[in-house]
Amino acid sequence: MRIGLVHKCIGVEPKLYLSAIYLLKDLIQKLLRKLSPTDTEYQAVVDSLDKLIMYDITLVFDTYIRSLVSEIETAKEKSEHYARSLEEKVQERTRQLEEMSHTDPLTGLLNVRHFENIITTALYSAQRRSEPVTLIYIDIDDFKTINDMYGHQRGDEVLRLVANAIKSVARAEDITVRYGGDEFCMLLSNLRAEQAQELIISRLEHTMTKTLEHVSLSIGIAQTGPEAYIDAFTLINLADKNMYSTKASHKTDKQEPKL
Numbered sequence: 001m002r003i004g005l006v007h008k009c010i011g012v013e014p015k016l017y018l019s020a021i022y023l024l025k026d027l028i029q030k031l032l033r034k035l036s037p038t039d040t041e042y043q044a045v046v047d048s049l050d051k052l053i054m055y056d057i058t059l060v061f062d063t064y065i066r067s068l069v070s071e072i073e074t075a076k077e078k079s080e081h082y083a084r085s086l087e088e089k090v091q092e093r094t095r096q097l098e099e100m101s102h103t104d105p106l107t108g109l110l111n112v113r114h115f116e117n118i119i120t121t122a123l124y125s126a127q128r129r130s131e132p133v134t135l136i137y138i139d140i141d142d143f144k145t146i147n148d149m150y151g152h153q154r155g156d157e158v159l160r161l162v163a164n165a166i167k168s169v170a171r172a173e174d175i176t177v178r179y180g181g182d183e184f185c186m187l188l189s190n191l192r193a194e195q196a197q198e199l200i201i202s203r204l205e206h207t208m209t210k211t212l213e214h215v216s217l218s219i220g221i222a223q224t225g226p227e228a229y230i231d232a233f234t235l236i237n238l239a240d241k242n243m244y245s246t247k248a249s250h251k252t253d254k255q256e257p258k259l
């Protein structure tokens, strides 16, 4: 008995199979006609032959169709799998692009554009919870001289090292930003200025002495809340102003940065 799957595998089309089997039936009928002694006997054998051929056709077509259905299902599964992996890739790429658009490529800290988008929301959240927020403004002293004396590449390395020091002292909930060329900000949630001095700034200065001993930072600090709140712009300006006071005091005993 022929099996549809085999027909399919060897590429026999259903119409070819049908024409072959009808040709065979015709030949057998002609032979039976000659061999049968009576019409009744001939008709009985032809009826049996018809049933046998019908059985064969049914079997062949059943297996043929089943094999086609299974092929379609496999193709469907493959295309669904492809669509799923494509969707995952698009999602991952979108996440990466979003992260890139929020991040400063040199230091990996948040960029100023994204910071300006999120600081107001952060302050509103703190106000809703009646929590203090402290902003630290950091500027590298004489960074231009570092570039001039040691080259732009070394300057970039210093920026990365300062950023790493900032990241290493920040808590998970803090926002760390490259604010401009050699300027950085840290927005510290639920922390007062005195606590920030103790917990963050002193640790940052300690880390700096270990990694970049002769590079000094000017740091300004400003707090808002929990009694009254100022807006983001005023908070940044206040910390910046305080940073400049520190810088002015650093300028009085100025030394060249050594790397």
Ligand SMILES: Nc1nc2c(ncn2[C@@H]2O[C@H](COP(=O)(O)OP(=O)(O)OP(=O)(O)O)[C@@H](O)[C@H]2O)c(=O)[nH]1
Pocket (backbone or CB within 6 Å): 106, 139, 140, 141, 142, 143, 144, 145, 147, 151, 152, 153, 154, 155, 156, 159, 180, 181, 182, 247
């Ligand atoms: N290597 C490097 N330099 C940069 C980058 N962005 C800005 N700068 C340089 O940073 C320098 C900042 O110089 P200033 O604003 O004069 O600051 P400063 O020399 O630190 O002086 P003070 O702030 O007064 O201590 C400029 O010379 C910029 O060209 C950067 O991505 N990489």
